[in-house]
Amino acid sequence: MFEATASRRQFFRGTGMTVGTLAGLGLDLKPARAAAENLKTKIHGAKEYASVCPYCAVGCGQIVSVRDGKIVNIEGNPDSPISRGTLCPKGSASYQLAVNPNRLTKVKYRAPFATEWEEKPLDWAMERIAQLTKKTRDETFVEKWEGQDREGKPVQKTVNHCAGIASLGGATMDNEWNYVQLKLARALGLIYLENQARI
Numbered sequence: 688m689f690e691a692t693a694s695r696r697q698f699f700r701g702t703g704m705t706v707g708t709l710a711g712l713g714l715d716l717k718p719a720r721a722a723a724e725n726l727k728t729k730i731h732g733a734k735e736y737a738s739v740c741p742y743c744a745v746g747c748g749q750i751v752s753v754r755d756g757k758i759v760n761i762e763g764n765p766d767s768p769i770s771r772g773t774l775c776p777k778g779s780a781s782y783q784l785a786v787n788p789n790r791l792t793k794v795k796y797r798a799p800f801a802t803e804w805e806e807k808p809l810d811w812a813m814e815r816i817a818q819l820t821k822k823t824r825d826e827t828f829v830e831k832w833e834g835q836d837r838e839g840k841p842v843q844k845t846v847n848h849c850a851g852i853a854s855l856g857g858a859t860m861d862n863e864w865n866y867v868q869l870k871l872a873r874a875l876g877l878i879y880l881e882n883q884a885r886i
């Protein structure tokens with residue numbers, strides 16, 4: 688994240704000019720003014736950092752406002768040559784991803800053949816995933832592929848792959864996480880790699 692260069696005052700001045708022009712056309716601008724006032728209060732005294740939406744490869748610019756070490760607002764960056772202040776609904780909801788009291792901090796686990804879900808801590812889940820990943824990889828790793836060529840002669844090729852695990856990414860995972868996950872998957876020899884957010 689970089690500290691935002693354009694002052695928020697400039698932005699509001701620009702917004703005010705637009706609002707003034709629209710008011711001349713007879714449009715009701717009270718909601719827009721109220722939203723601008725709310726935002727001013729929300730980010731008062733906060734430090735602003737220019738950042739990039741974490742979600743997809745469009746790379747829309749964001750301004751992240753931080754006060755006392757905590758994120759207080761995330762919005763589109765009007766200085767971004769890519770998005771010019773706009774964000775799609777997902778990017779607009781970035782703040783709710785970072786700051787959310789409803790965010791789950793424990794996992795639900797249902798043991799094989801069990802009918803009830805149990806609540807488990809994240810550390811427990813991480814350890815279990817790591818153990819099962821190692822076990823499955825060891826059991827399904829293939830170093831050499833053996834087959835036949837067109838003439839029916841035996842052929843052996845080095846493949847070093849693991850077809851027992853698949854990696855599926857999702858749209859709520861950010862770019863950095865997807866990058867690291869793909870690196871890990873390839874290092875393990877996984878060949879079934881997919882992501883729902885391929886745009």
Ligand code: SF4
Nearest residue numbers: 740742743747775778
């Ligand atoms: S998720 Fe939306 S806001 Fe974020 S970079 Fe992609 S298009 Fe832009």
